[in-house]
Amino acid sequence: MFWSASPAATPPGAHRRASLDDATEKATNAAGWVEENWATWLTSALQIALIIIIAVILRHVIRRTITKLIERMNRTATAAQGTALGGLLVNAERRRQRSEAIGSVLRSVASFVIMGTAALTVLSVLKINLAPLLASAGVAGVAIGFGARNLVTDFLSGVFMILEDQYGVGDEIDAGVATGTVVEVGLRVTKLRGPNGAIWYIRNGEVKRIGNLSQGWSTATVDVMIAPDQDLDRARDVITTVGEEMSKAEPWNEQLWEAVEVLGLSEVHLDSVTISVSAKTMPGKAPGIERELRWRIKKALDAAGITLAPRPLPDDSPEPPTPDPTATVAAPSALASPTSPQSLATTPIPAPNMNK
Numbered sequence: 001m002f003w004s005a006s007p008a009a010t011p012p013g014a015h016r017r018a019s020l021d022d023a024t025e026k027a028t029n030a031a032g033w034v035e036e037n038w039a040t041w042l043t044s045a046l047q048i049a050l051i052i053i054i055a056v057i058l059r060h061v062i063r064r065t066i067t068k069l070i071e072r073m074n075r076t077a078t079a080a081q082g083t084a085l086g087g088l089l090v091n092a093e094r095r096r097q098r099s100e101a102i103g104s105v106l107r108s109v110a111s112f113v114i115m116g117t118a119a120l121t122v123l124s125v126l127k128i129n130l131a132p133l134l135a136s137a138g139v140a141g142v143a144i145g146f147g148a149r150n151l152v153t154d155f156l157s158g159v160f161m162i163l164e165d166q167y168g169v170g171d172e173i174d175a176g177v178a179t180g181t182v183v184e185v186g187l188r189v190t191k192l193r194g195p196n197g198a199i200w201y202i203r204n205g206e207v208k209r210i211g212n213l214s215q216g217w218s219t220a221t222v223d224v225m226i227a228p229d230q231d232l233d234r235a236r237d238v239i240t241t242v243g244e245e246m247s248k249a250e251p252w253n254e255q256l257w258e259a260v261e262v263l264g265l266s267e268v269h270l271d272s273v274t275i276s277v278s279a280k281t282m283p284g285k286a287p288g289i290e291r292e293l294r295w296r297i298k299k300a301l302d303a304a305g306i307t308l309a310p311r312p313l314p315d316d317s318p319e320p321p322t323p324d325p326t327a328t329v330a331a332p333s334a335l336a337s338p339t340s341p342q343s344l345a346t347t348p349i350p351a352p353n354m355n356k
Helices: 014-081 092-125 131-147 149-163 232-248 286-304 341-346
Strands: 172-174 179-185 189-193 199-203 218-226 261-268 273-281
Touching: 014 092, 092 149, 149 179, 149 189, 218 232, 218 286, 232 261, 232 273, 232 286, 273 286
Parallel strands: none
Antiparallel strands: 172 179, 179 189, 189 199, 218 273, 261 273
């Protein structure tokens, strides 16, 4: 007789108790993991918050300091412009644009440095390896530098032009590629108004040389051509008197910084002699003073009876062509020689003698 034992039946709540035990174990493990790492998380969060707060406060303080410095520079320029001499030497609009451009560059550089440093510090706190990021940024920077080298060149040239105060708004400059009055100075482009009213946009990186006609002082030069038979000493006295009277008249007394000087004879010809007159003037005022000097000198010389020399007219007529001496000479001919075969061939045949 065989006996068989049937397996014991599983209690109804066994599966439920197993699931509850697993959940309890997982929760216990998670709580333990959180308990082990919460201090690290809290420390990292506090470090990140502190870094961001310091970066924001430092950025705000530096930008505000730069703004205050620029405002002080503008107030100094405005106060100097109110004086008699300062109004001649200080251009408020030029000073304002220059200071605003410098302030914009400084604020941008400060923000980039502070926030970039803060971002890298935050990534280091998060245990992120910065070596691949810095390498990628370096490669990207080199690629952008090669692709936008003209833009970078224009920007850097504009920054140094503003910092060195090479020119400003209202200056008359010769930039090589164009000449005119500066209307606007930018970090990338300088805007000029030409003599005919055209607006020229010049990239700062293309400017190789700058001739500023509005800095320091200018020189007004006038050449007076008189007849060679006139009294030169009397002409010099008349021109000197004109210069003294002009230096005392309004508004030329402010624009003339030195007395009008008769330099002497610059050219001597058979039909004329040229007397050179020079004067040191305010920047940019030389053309107007030259026109006024010519006007006054002409009237004074006419009143003194001194004759001006006629200006020689330019000879624009073309020179007559040199005649060819061989044009009237006939070409050599074979018929010119009576013994040549051609001449013999053209000799008429004599008529036969019929009497024989």
